[in-house]
Amino acid sequence: MPIQRLRTETRYSEINIHNGTVYLAGQLADDHGGDIVQQTRETLASIDALLAEAGSDKSRILSVTIYLKDMARDYAGLNQVWDAWVAEGHAPARACVEAKMYRPEVLVEMTVVAAQ
Known part of the structure; x- marks a missing residue:
């Protein structure tokens, strides 16, 4: 079964699809100046958009x-x-860890695995 890669950059692809499973690269808010509520909303909106592009949605998230x-x-x-989203x-299955981010103003990043 081939691997489909969407939005491929030099170092990564935003979306990989293989055998009916969707893998999203780490997602961040576009505006890193906001608080955790704003950054979380933007991150989840990005996840919604990428899952839709991959033929999936948040109800199909595995982890x-x-x-x-x-x-x-x-x-x-x-x-x-x-909880509202x-x-x-x-x-889904979920893990939440504290981590040093690649830029000081980034407060949250999420990686997602979903069924297609």
Whole structure:
């Protein structure tokens, strides 16, 4: 079965599809100047758009890994937005870890695996 790669850059592809499974590269907010609520909303909107491009949607997400810059400060704000966004009855497997981000103003990044 071939691998389909969409939005390919030099170092990565935004979307990889193989055998009915969609893999998204780490997604970030476009505007890194906002708080955790704004950055989480933008990140989830990006995930929605990429899943749609891959022929999937948030109800088909299998797992998400969430990277937070500051778990103590931002976990509640992240979950406020996440809980309103996640498809009812379709909560994916999820891990949330604190991580040093590639830029100081980035507060959250998410990687996603979904069924197509």
